Amino acid sequence: MHTLLPLNYAYDALEPHIDARTMELHHTKHHQAYIDKLNAALEKYPEGAALSIEELLRNLKVAPEEVRTAVRNHGGGHANHSFFWTIIGPASTSGTPSVALVAALNSSFGSMEKFWEAWQSKALGLFGSGWVWLVKGGDGLSIITTANQDSSISEGKTPILALDVWEHAYYLSYQNRRADYVTAFKNVIQWDEVSRRFDLSMNSR
Numbered sequence: 639m640h641t642l643l644p645l646n647y648a649y650d651a652l653e654p655h656i657d658a659r660t661m662e663l664h665h666t667k668h669h670q671a672y673i674d675k676l677n678a679a680l681e682k683y684p685e686g687a688a689l690s691i692e693e694l695l696r697n698l699k700v701a702p703e704e705v706r707t708a709v710r711n712h713g714g715g716h717a718n719h720s721f722f723w724t725i726i727g728p729a730s731t732s733g734t735p736s737v738a739l740v741a742a743l744n745s746s747f748g749s750m751e752k753f754w755e756a757w758q759s760k761a762l763g764l765f766g767s768g769w770v771w772l773v774k775g776g777d778g779l780s781i782i783t784t785a786n787q788d789s790s791i792s793e794g795k796t797p798i799l800a801l802d803v804w805e806h807a808y809y810l811s812y813q814n815r816r817a818d819y820v821t822a823f824k825n826v827i828q829w830d831e832v833s834r835r836f837d838l839s840m841n842s843r
């Protein structure tokens with residue numbers, strides 16, 4: 639059984655960048671619903687119930703066809719949100735990216751400014767609901783998007799940074815102003831955690 643873990647900060651801790659009501663609904667309603675529907679799907683896939691969420695998403699093809707879409711959507715929703723909660727937090731603890739991560743971003747994108755331009759462009763260009771990711775793959779660092787709740791893990795990538803661009807993540811405060819939400823997101827990134835994820839991705843390949 640997958641369960642909803644508490645956040646390690648209060649729902650209002652990200653204000654004014656992300657409002658408390660959005661955080662509470664997003665965590666207790668949206669994320670919880672993905673978990674409930676994943677658990678329901680796994681009742682019909684006991685071998686999958688024994689796997690970690692990462693193993694499930696890395697091996698979607700082995701899931702029986704009757705539950706594969708549910709595992710992809712709701713397992714992805716669970717994994718994506720679990721990851722997201724760890725890389726955002728209070729602006730007061732945002733910090734800065736590690737020297738190694740900055741060097742890698744400069745190498746891959748030309749400069750931090752160009753990295754953020756590319757990030758913004760991907761976030762605004764994503765039609766409908768989905769996620770923007772900084773990932774490590776066989777070809778190094780890249781920014782990718784996934785539709786719906788598809789996980790970058792299912793594409794064989796290791797996520798380092800992620801942004802939920804479903805409207806439920808920002809609509810109460812930002813309505814149609816996705817660009818303002820993307821800008822606000824930068825204030826609440828927890829760079830120590832993102833830098834740790836980057837280090838792990840470098841050591842795993």
Ligand code: MN3
Nearest residue numbers: 668802804807
């Ligand atoms: Mn969401």
